[in-house]
Amino acid sequence: MMSSRVYDLPTRVFHWIFAGSLITAFTISNTIDDENLAFSYHMIFGLIMVFSVVIRIIWGLFGSKHAKFSDFSLNLKNLVSYLKGILTGTNRKWVGHNPASSWAAVIMMILALGLGVSGVLMITGVAGEVLEEVHELLANTFLVVVILHIAGVIIHQSKHKDSIAMSMVTGFKQDLPETTEPVSRHLGVGLLFLFLTVGFSAYLIQNFDSSSRTLSIFGSQLQLYENEGDDFDGYKHGESEEHEEHD
Template sequence: MNATSASRAEAPVDSAPARRVLVWDAPVRVFHWLMVLSFAGAYLTAESERWRLLHVTLGYTMAGLLAFRVVWGLVGTRHARFASFVRGPAAVWRYLRSLVSGQPEHHVGHNPAGALAIVALLGLTGLVTAAGWATYNDLGGEWLEELHEGAANAMLAVVGLHLAGVLIGSWVHGDNLIGAMLSGRKAGAPEDTVRSAWRSVAALMLAAVLGFWAVQWQSAPAPDAAMSASHHDRDDD
């Protein structure tokens, strides 16, 4: 975003336009909710041998979603691109000070603090999935498994901070940010709107994920066989 957007971002919330425009395209929204579902499912099944295939499948899904988001962050719509919302420490500090002062900066896309959390979540996703893949394929020792678990716990903590930031931002700015990630619309000026929602790309991404899940489901061992293998592994130990 250019100088026009930058100056608007520095304006207090009172001057933010009330009109609702399309900000988040369909691929960003589908990515977001698939990532939420995949991380939650993977985290909840992490300690269960019975649900190990589901845990691994969701981990691979997260890796694929990460790859897509990196590409879309380079070639996607204006508010989806990293160049439009990734800022340095000074911008993050200025935004946090504006919150404390009671005159928060209005950002059509991600605000600098939210962008920091998003970058951290993407980085941790890469670390979690890489360490998990290596652990699953017995490419490292116990330290790698501990790294996988530690990164997952760190990711959960950042998710908590991100969610708190979303709730605070919704209250301070008077804009339902969770609802915006469902509808794609936020308060903005006409020139801030995204021209196309790119629903075709979102549909292809969703189809790819569902197709991958179907393949994994078809290759899953029968419950009795899986339990027998689990008991056999414990007997060998």
């Protein structure tokens, strides 16, 4: 048995950008009132998360062996067998994504895109409270999947002692068959992925007008607050009067 690189740099960069933007957006949405200016950054980090997913989908089609979606194990029989194996400690070794992480990755990416689309529609005032409930349902489902994913990694690690949790940091998995071929680091693509994401994030921040809470993006104006008509207009009007009193 041997240690081999199975996750290239672009895959690992996506993993941590995705996790970071999700955690930040979720924390802001659950700790800051939506009338607060800081709440707008919940939406900005949501856009960053969606951007990273779009790039990951491209890499999932054209990337290295274990980054491709074709390498994911999405057979339900394999998933059931894997889950049973976690409990008994008799799992086979999966070089790339195991069945549980394959399903978790695909579901989380779909949910992220759903959150992005519903979030944009919410701030444009489409479908009102119904869409807000859908957005909240997607967010809560996302949280459940994340918790299950983390729990699965912890249980797997406790049973197999193979440092699987570190594979998304180092790119290497341990105790693999001698015939396992390591994937290339794809350093250039990984750095490009990071550069594009940082550049897109800077673009969003630069084009965000905090005074009006609007974002100019690709020729369109997005209001980074829930479009609730008179309620927010009243908030802005009251804010303006307060500023006038201070003046």
